[in-house]
Amino acid sequence: MEKIKTGTWVEIEQIVLKPEERASALPEDTRKVPYVLHVSGFLLEDAALGQEARIKTVIGRELLGKVLVVNPSYTHSFGDTVPELLDIGLEESEC
């Protein structure tokens, strides 16, 4: 598998707590799944996607985890237009 180069901005995943290690008194759906961390940083060693690797975060901490995303980016948006909003404030207010 192709290696991602040291210094690349990546997101890693850590399993913080396995289902059986989690807090007690959780709703059933939450208790069944692990407690997971995602964090971004610069790769400190060449690694393939899915491999364990160390990263350095923007404040300089070193963290270890499975490489999940190369060059993680934000794509959140204003969403699909919700037509129900469009005439609010422009219509007659009586109903």
Added chain:
Amino acid sequence: MLTQDMSYAAVMTRKNEIMKASLGIDFNDYIHSPISFDFERMMHETGYTIEEIAKIQTETKVGNTPLYELRRLTEEVRKFSDPGKGAMIMVKDEAANASGSFKARRASISAYVAALKGYKGMIAASSGNYGAAVASQAAQRGLKCIILQEVFDSRGVGQPEIIEKGRACEAYGAETLKLSVGPELFYMLLRTLEETGFFNASLYTPFGIRGVETLGWEIAHQIQDRYHKAPDAVVITHAGGGNLTGTARGLQAAGCDQTRIVACSVDLGGLHMASDTDFNKKSFTTGHTGFGIPFATWPDRVDVPRNAARSLRYMDEYQLVTQGEVFYVTELLTKLEGLERGPAGNISLTAAVTLARQMDRDQIVVVQETEYTGAGKHHNSQLSFARNNGIEVRRGDPKENIPGKTIVIPECLEQVWGKVQDIDKLRNSYLKNAVNHYPLTDWDGYDFEFLAADIKKDVDWVKRQVTRI
């Protein structure tokens, strides 16, 4: 090097020592019993006057935000109000603070104190505006910053508003720890505090709440300077209680002891806050009943030994509104008043519509915050996300809103009508929680006095109620 046990149970056992090291406050100095402590002395011993706090905040672009009359919205309310009714609605544009919300006030004193005490960085757990506020204030004080957020469910899907807030934290240079759904966020916070030795910028420390006092103080002075009176009512979006506590204290400090303090939350009744599947069914990540009710009825459920945010101590009224009503009013603020602001900050604006309708025309109701909006936070983004998650979105009677199933956007302003909650019920629920934490037979005079003050009643009232529990 000695390896610490990092299991959930072990870290939670070290809670008290981690807190003490990360805050520089020994809460034992103030604690009287499991249910009472010297709240006023704790607040006083933060060591700053309101004027000094305002000065510290000016250094990092916090405070002195504009207070606007919402003339067109007020006119719309007057159209269907009874003769002589329809108070002037005003809004404090807190989006003008660095990082875009009132939370900058809450983070500012912590950042100042952390730098003063020589901490290298600060940490906060928040999926809301507070994370960005801490990151922005830390940046300005030259401190490193780590923000922990509850972001995604087990499918890896994140609420768009929280994703945006994570982006903002990273934009201000913070390391952002993005976590899956669960109350273990607190465990992760403790672990990270222990690993780094950073300052704990908890939302609920005296520094956090005292920072919000300037908000109430500014409102009092702005209204006084312009209208030569005190505001008749101030409406405050309520979640953890810090916004309400700080604002009310600031108003009181400025002499506004007759101003009605009205809390407001979005009704998310029926949705479980720690549920992996319910997580993405809500269109509000804060200001909702999932925080508002539990925090009002037991404030000490937080990441510090005693919570400085104590909403029932100051609250005169509590209204619940629906998600659809808030989205409707958010759109009206945009179209009628030319202000595009985030929905969470408009929860109190929604309640203000109900209040203004019942108040006299010459009275003033102040909505004490706005927040920034944009991709992810925008109400269109929230509604679109809801629709894609199988939630029905339509226009109609807001009474038909069902949290997690249906969002009904009102057809007209007249349908906006906040549900007033029975505060005595909340007070009784608080007292029940107190009895559960500490047997009634062990309560002394100090405990009774503390509880009476903490729910804005007298000792006799408390005594009468607890005999019925």
